[in-house]
Amino acid sequence: MITQAGGVPRGDARLEALHWTHVYSGKVRDLYTSEAAPGRVLVVASDRVSAFDHLLEPGIPGKGAHLTQLSLWWFGRLGMRNHLAAAHPSLGEHLPPGIAERAMLVHELDMHPIEAVVRAYLVGSGWLEYQQTQSVCGIPLPAGLGNGDRLPEPIYTPAFKAPLGEHDENISFDRTVELLGAETAAAIRDASLTIFRTAAAIAEQRGLILADTKFEFGSDPATGELTLADEVLTSDSSRYWDAETYAAGGIHRLDSFDKQIVRDWLAANWDKTGTPPELPAEIVERTAARYEELIERLTA
Known part of the structure; x- marks a missing residue:
């Protein structure tokens, strides 16, 4: 597999042999289009893992499949128009083993930059x-809150999507109005809060706390209809905690079902200069187990 600087794949020869053309790679996902599927995009989640804006080696085995399958599971439960054109295993293409379980065929959208x-x-x-500031994204919060405390109610705190390799920038709702227009900004805010409450209730039934998450939206190019896109409520886009552990308190109450293990190890073993060290096998295995545990607890 050919890679760009920083280790991001340019494309997979197996897909290119099936006439899928690579058009973009992010930190985790690779996007492909095909003349045989106009208006569609094949989204393939990889096992890549990043921390502190660096791609790390090795990846986390099974991560891409977990992210994809969890997104598909949630898309079917949220009651919100989403970007799926066809879900695995009915992609309309005979995808190679090792790719099909990581792939979603989706409608092409005009994506919003938040x-x-x-x-x-x-x-x-x-x-x-x-x-x-005793506030988050311009929203005042009560005094005396501590790290990990529950807020009086969920709050919408948008961020401006930065280019690959740069930090997203937290912004106010008023700034999203400037970027998107009042109607679209309000629609995204309201949809996000509604989806979050639905998802948090489902997670609670399974002994999990949904602490926070991020959504991405686009608009249908033909109708302008707001559409939920990208991944949704996965380990990479959301912070889940075990409800029992959180209630018990202690140093592990905020342990999340994501790559926190990777971040903690890297923070203790790298000064953030030069090339990050290779992840030890034990860290990779523990992180893979956390991804696996979350999907089992949610979808069982």
Whole structure:
């Protein structure tokens, strides 16, 4: 497989042999189009893993399949128009083994340049901002909150999507109005909060807390209809906690079902200069187990 600088694949020869043309690679996903499927995009999730804006080696085995299957599971439960044109295993193409379970065939959309973030708990970048301003993205919050505390109600805290390799920028709702127009900005905010509440209730039934998540939306080029896109409510886009562990308190109450193990190891073993070190096998195995545990608990 040919790679660009930073290790991002340019494309997979097996798909190119089936006349899928590689058009874009992000940190995790590769996008392909085909003259035989106009208006459609083949989205293939990889096992790549990144932290601190660097792609790491090796990847996490099974990660791409987990992200794809979890997205497909959630798309069927949210009651929101989404971008799926055909879901695995009915992609309309005979995809090679090792790709089919990581692939979604979706409608091409006019994507909106924001991350639609919803937070129900004060953690991560929200906690850092709160310590400075007692607010998150311009939304005032009660005094005296601590790291990981539940908010009075979920809040919508959008971010501007930065180019690959750069940090997304937290912005105010007013800024999204400037970027998208009042009607679209409000529609994305309202849809995000509604989807979040639906998903949080489903997670709660399975002993999980959905602390925060990010959605992406586009508009149908023909009708302008708002459409949920990309991945949804996966380990990479969302922060899930075990409800029992959270309630018990202690140092592990905020342990999430994602690549936190990778981030913690890298923070302790790399000064963020030069090339990141290779991930030890034990870290890779533990991270893969967390991805696997989440999908089992949600979909069982």
